[in-house]
Amino acid sequence: MKRKLSMLLTTVLVSASIIACGSQGGATENADEAPAAETAQADATDAENESATEDHLARIKAAGKITIATEGVWSPFTYHDPETDELVGFDVEVAAAIAKKLGVEPEFKEVAFDGGLTGVTTGTFDMMANGVDVTPDRSETYDFTDPYAYDHAVVVTLASNDSISSFEDLNGKTTANSAGSTYEAMGIKYGAVVSNVDTLGETMTLVLNGTVDATINANTSAQDYFNTTGTTDLKVAAVDSEVTMYAVPLAKGSDNDSLRAAINQAIAELRADGTLSEISVKYFGADITAE
The missing domain is CATH 3.40.190.10 (Periplasmic binding protein-like II)
Known part of the structure; x- marks a missing residue:
């Protein structure tokens, strides 16, 4: 009986020892995994922070x-x-x-x-x-x-138009310009009814066919249009004194x-x-x- 009891106690102690060793090994593995996970998370956070601190120029260059x-x-x-x-x-x-x-x-x-x-x-x-x-x-x-x-804004009309010789004369007249442009805003400012078009050529065509009285545009663009097309049916009727x-x-x-x-x-x-x-x-x- 004593021998059986002794053997039983020995078995229990060995089992306890094995379990203890197994638990210790698991803890070690978990301990090893934790720093790795923390490091990965830290790296991800650093990457996010670095991206957040990059300004527009840095992003363009990247x-x-x-x-x-x-x-x-x-x-x-x-x-x-x-x-x-x-x-x-x-x-x-x-x-x-x-x-x-x-x-x-x-x-x-x-x-x-x-x-x-x-x-x-x-x-x-x-x-x-x-x-x-x-x-x-x-x-x-x-x-x-x-x-x-640098440039100047100008009013372009038909060469035969004698009713417009200043920006103030646009009051009650019709003009054509690109939507959202300064020239559209100027037309509205001086009391004109503004039609929106997409291109410079369209604005000039609308003036040429009499659909609108004038267009406000850059002097450089107007002169280029005159030179390119050779038209003599249009003229610069007024020049803004303010520098663009x-x-x-x-x-x-x-x-x-x-x-x-x-x-x-x-x-x-x-x-x-x-x-x-x-x-x-x-x-x-x-x-x-x-x-």
């Missing part, structure tokens, strides 16, 4: 490209070459030169003028290059870079501080080395990049 909104229908700023259908123009070349300075590829997206501005605000596009002039109203929504070109400054609009906020600084530096370098002037003369026959 992508290797910058998306640029432009109309593609406003000669000579942004349009398609009639022979090759290639997207060309003053703004197209300036934007491409800026992208090169940033060390990324330009990716142009052709949209309506107001759609381009909206896309910059929502982050659909990184920037816009389309002869966007700086105004107090726009400056409330966008952070503008330094200007890269063309700049790059960016979404407001500190996320774009370094991008705006980088673009400003690019513009300064392109002006200093004569690139801006060269592009301007190519498309306008004159340098509009110096105030």
Whole structure:
């Protein structure tokens, strides 16, 4: 009986020892797994934090490209070459030169003028290059870079029209302009009834066929249209004394501080080395990049 009891106690002790060893091994494995899981979680958190702290310029450089909104229908700023259908123009070349300075590829997206501005605000596009002039109203929504070109707004009418010789004479008249453009706003400001169209050519056609009394546009674009078409049926009836400054609009906020600084530096370098002037003369026959 004592022998059986002794053997039973020995079996219980051995079993307890095995269980204890097994439990200790499991605890060790769990202990090893915990730091690994914690490390993975920490790495993921660090990656999220790093991504969150990257600003717009860093994201553009990481992508290797910058998306640029432009109309593609406003000669000579942004349009398609009639022979090759290639997207060309003053703004197209300036934007491409800026992208090169940033060390990324330009990716142009052709949209309506107001759609381009909206896309910059929502982050659909990184920037816009389309002869966007700086105004107090726009400056409330966008952070503008330094200007890269200067111009004047003009009123274009039929050469035979003697009723309009100033912006004030637009009161009660009809004009045609791109939706969301400064020129549309100017027409409304001076009391005109404004029709919205998509292209510069359409605005001129509506004036030529008498559908509207006038169009407000950039002097550079008007002169280019006159020279390209050879028309003598249109004239510049009035010139705005205020200088129009063309700049790059960016979404407001500190996320774009370094991008705006980088673009400003690019513009300064392109002006200093004569690139801006060269592009301007190519498309306008004159340098509009110096105030």
